Structures are given as structure tokens and as C-alpha cells.
Amino acid sequence: MHSHITRLYQLAAKPSRRIIGLMSGTSLDGLDIALCLISGSGQHTSVTVEQFITVPYQDEFRSRVQAVFAKRQVDLQQLTLLHPWIALQHAAMINQALRDWQVPASEVDLIASHGQTVYHCPLRQHQDPAWGNATLQLGDGDHLAVHTGIMTVSDFRQKHIAAGGEGAPLAAYGDYLLFGSAQENRILLNIGGIANLTYLPVDADLNKVFSTDLGPGNTMMDAYVRQYYPALQYDADARIAASGKVAPALLAALLQHPFFSLSLPKTTGPEVFNLQYLQQAQQQSGCTALSPADVLATLNCFSATAIVRLVQQLTIAAQPTVIYASGGGIHNPLLMQQIQQQLPQFSLRTTAELAILPDAKEAVLFALLANECVAGSSDTFTATSRAMPAVTMGKISFAD
Ligand SMILES: Nc1ncnc2c1ncn2[C@@H]1O[C@H](COP(=O)(O)OP(=O)(O)OP(=O)(O)O)[C@@H](O)[C@H]1O
Numbered sequence: 001m002h003s004h005i006t007r008l009y010q011l012a013a014k015p016s017r018r019i020i021g022l023m024s025g026t027s028l029d030g031l032d033i034a035l036c037l038i039s040g041s042g043q044h045t046s047v048t049v050e051q052f053i054t055v056p057y058q059d060e061f062r063s064r065v066q067a068v069f070a071k072r073q074v075d076l077q078q079l080t081l082l083h084p085w086i087a088l089q090h091a092a093m094i095n096q097a098l099r100d101w102q103v104p105a106s107e108v109d110l111i112a113s114h115g116q117t118v119y120h121c122p123l124r125q126h127q128d129p130a131w132g133n134a135t136l137q138l139g140d141g142d143h144l145a146v147h148t149g150i151m152t153v154s155d156f157r158q159k160h161i162a163a164g165g166e167g168a169p170l171a172a173y174g175d176y177l178l179f180g181s182a183q184e185n186r187i188l189l190n191i192g193g194i195a196n197l198t199y200l201p202v203d204a205d206l207n208k209v210f211s212t213d214l215g216p217g218n219t220m221m222d223a224y225v226r227q228y229y230p231a232l233q234y235d236a237d238a239r240i241a242a243s244g245k246v247a248p249a250l251l252a253a254l255l256q257h258p259f260f261s262l263s264l265p266k267t268t269g270p271e272v273f274n275l276q277y278l279q280q281a282q283q284q285s286g287c288t289a290l291s292p293a294d295v296l297a298t299l300n301c302f303s304a305t306a307i308v309r310l311v312q313q314l315t316i317a318a319q320p321t322v323i324y325a326s327g328g329g330i331h332n333p334l335l336m337q338q339i340q341q342q343l344p345q346f347s348l349r350t351t352a353e354l355a356i357l358p359d360a361k362e363a364v365l366f367a368l369l370a371n372e373c374v375a376g377s378s379d380t381f382t383a384t385s386r387a388m389p390a391v392t393m394g395k396i397s398f399a400d
Pocket residue numbers: 023024025026027028029190191192193194195218222233234235236237238326327328329331332333362
């Protein structure tokens with residue numbers, strides 16, 4: 001037997017594993033690195049986040065990724081070069097974080113790497129029956145493993161698609177393992193570039209658990225700010241949006257997108273919700289002469305309304321229901337205020353109240369998926385629904 005396999009076997013048998021979860025999301029703001037101590041697996045999983053940092057991306061990283069990001073036509077050489085290059089950038093960020101935390105690589109069992117999504121195209125989006133669901137994440141796992149010296153699990157989304165899903169959201173798996181409650185229905189709402197939620201009914205009956213994308217979280221607001229205020233990356237604390245007025249006709253046009261009428265669960269991305277879509281909605285509604293502040297106020301309200309409408313569609317058993325929010329959108333006070341105002345029957349909190357830092361949550365979820373990949377059991381997820389195929393996800397790369 002190869003010594004790699006022996007090591008993998010020993011790793012799977014340990015009572016707890018130290019796993020670095022990585023998330024590089026659609027906002028392109030930075031790499032989230034969560035150093036997690038994960039005990040057990042399946043229903044018996046518990047996590048302590050020992051360290052967390054978001055390493056901001058430099059302009060060079062952002063512009064190289066943006067050259068292909070969510071674009072139908074790209075330079076194939078650039079795409080090919082990016083695959084190892086992103087992994088090398090991420091490896092350098094991990095190595096630096098471990099030095100700062102004074103944690104030797106030999107004390108880390110695994111890296112769980114989401115990679116960088118560059119294109120997401122489920123069948124219901126591209127609508128060409130000759131093809132199926134597809135998604136592409138760059139940042140090769142072998143390069144990460146070799147350049148950190150740490151065994152790496154990567155490319156989680158392909159197995160979900162192979163087993164009948166759309167490749168996203170994968171949040172339901174980790175949310176189910178960590179946050180099920182016997183006292184209350186829980187909605188885990190993540191507001192990143194794209195907003196998604198996981199619904200966990202009381203007792204977290206696996207047949208009813210699912211996660212779905214909701215529509216744009218920050219992505220359209222960020223894209224607009226980056227175009228009209230080139231010195232800014234986002235509308236910090238919604239200062240610009242708060243100084244504008246919502247344009248009802250534009251809001252109504254934005255809410256017409258067919259994505260909102262698709263059945264649940266569903267997925268989307270900046271391939272759909274982007275500035276081109278905004279321009280189209282402005283023309284349709286005759287709102288082409290709005291001030292940037294009014295456009296941002298409307299986009300902010302659009303994201304809030306898309307989230308609220310989907311939550312209102314859920315069939316929720318008659319128990320108290322609490323929304324636990326995470327992701328960068330929780331730092332947007334206008335967005336959070338609109339969500340709470342439009343959903344007065346729910347209490348809106350953050351995952352900090354469940355002992356997981358809201359900014360770290362997605363990185364932790366990928367660490368959990370890697371833990372399941374090496375130490376989980378095929379009995380944990382038994383649902384046969386399209387939402388949560390019962391498969392382990394991720395590909396294993398050895399470091400030598
Ligand atoms: N103080 C703030 N005020 C307003 N918005 C903020 C603030 N801080 C962060 N954000 C928003 O959060 C975004 C980053 O969110 P996050 O890191 O959760 O996204 P992501 O992980 O890239 O997205 P996804 O989950 O869709 O892949 C920023 O681009 C910005 O829009």
C-alpha cells in the first residue's frame with residue numbers, strides 16, 4: 001500500500017482533525033482562511049474556529065481574474081494560466097497566515113479549497129438541452145498541496161453536479177451538520193456576492209432540508225460602485241445608497257427576471273445578475289437618467305426584496321423561526337434593516353450567536369465537507385432529492 005493511503009487512513013481514524021477551510025467568493029474581495037479544529041464527523045461533528053483571516057486581494061489578482069470572470073468569451077491561454085496561478089497565490093497566503101499564527105504546516109491535516117468560481121451555468125440558465133449543468137472553479141488542488149506541504153481536498157462542486165445537482169449551493173450539508181435545532185426552525189442566510197439560504201426545520205428532518213440561491217446579494221451593488229466610483233470596491237455601510245431614493249419602476253423591472261419564478265432549489269451568479277441586466281431593466285422601465293445614489297438605493301432594495309420574497313415562499317412549520325445571517329452583506333446596515341422590516345415575524349440574528357463568525361462561515365463549511373470526504377460515512381446524507389444528493393464531495397491531492 002502506498003504510504004499516502006496509510007496516512008489518509010490514519011487521518012480518517014483520528015478523533016479530531018485540523019483543517020484549513022478556504023473560500024474565494026464571487027465578490028473577489030479576498031481569500032477567507034479559517035483554521036478549524038473539527039471533531040468527529042456526520043451528526044457528531046463539532047467545530048472550533050481557531051484562527052480566521054480574510055487576506056484582501058491585490059488589484060493584480062482581481063484584474064487577472066476579472067479578465068475571465070463570468071464572461072462567455074475569454075482568452076483560453078489566460079484561463080489555462082490562471083488555474084495553477086490562483087493556487088500558487090492561495091498557497092502563499094496560507095503559508096503567510098500559518099507563519100503569523102505560528103502554526104507549523106505539519107500540524108495541519110488538510111486544506112479544503114473551494115477555488116475561484118469563474119463561470120456557473122446550470123441548464124435552467126443556459127437552456128440548451130444539448131448540455132447539462134456545469135460550473136468551473138479555478139485554483140488547482142495539486143499545486144496547493146505541493147506548495148503548502150498539506151494534503152488538499154478541492155473542486156467540491158463537480159460531484160454534486162455528477163449526482164444530479166446544480167453544483168451549488170453546497171451550504172446545506174454543513175449547515176445541517178452544525179446548526180440543526182430541536183427548539184426552532186432556522187434559516188441560515190448568507191449574503192455574499194449572491195445570496196443563498198439553507199432551511200432547517202425543527203429537528204432538521206433531512207427530507208425537508210435544502211439550500212437555494214435567492215438572487216443578488218452584493219454583486220450588482222459592487223459592480224455598479226466599481227464602475228461609477230473607481231476608487232471604491234463597495235458601498236461601505238451603504239452610505240451612498242442611503243443618500244438616494246428607490247426608483248419603484250426600476251425595482252419592478254429588476255424583479256421581473258425569470259430566475260425568480262423558477263422552482264426551488266435554484267442557483268445563479270454574476271453571469272445573470274450584472275450591469276448588463278441593470279441597463280436592460282433601466283431601459284425597460286425608462287429609468288435611464290437616475291443619479292448613481294438612486295440606482296444604488298434601488299439595487300440595495302432589489303437585493304433585500306429578492307431575499308424577503310423567497311423567505312416568504314417557504315412553507316414553515318408553526319414554530320418560532322430565526323434567521324441567522326452571515327457573509328459580507330451583514331455589514332450593510334440598509335440591507336439588513338430592509339430585510340428585518342419586511343420580515344417582522346422572524347427574528348434576524350447572525351451566526352455569531354451560533355458560535356461561528358459570520359465572515360468565516362463559508363470557509364468553515366468547506367472544511368466540514370473535506371472532513372466528511374475523508375472521515376464521513378455514506379449513511380449521513382440519505383436524502384435522494386435533487387437538492388442534496390447523498391455523495392461525498394472533493395478530490396484529494398497528496399503533497400508529495
Ligand atoms: N461595511 C460594509 N458595508 C457594506 N457592504 C459590505 C461591508 N463589508 C462587506 N460588504 C459587502 O460584502 C462583500 C463581500 O462579501 P463576502 O465576502 O461574503 O462575499 P463572497 O464570499 O465573495 O460571495 P459569495 O458567497 O457569493 O461567493 C463586499 O464586496 C461588500 O459588498
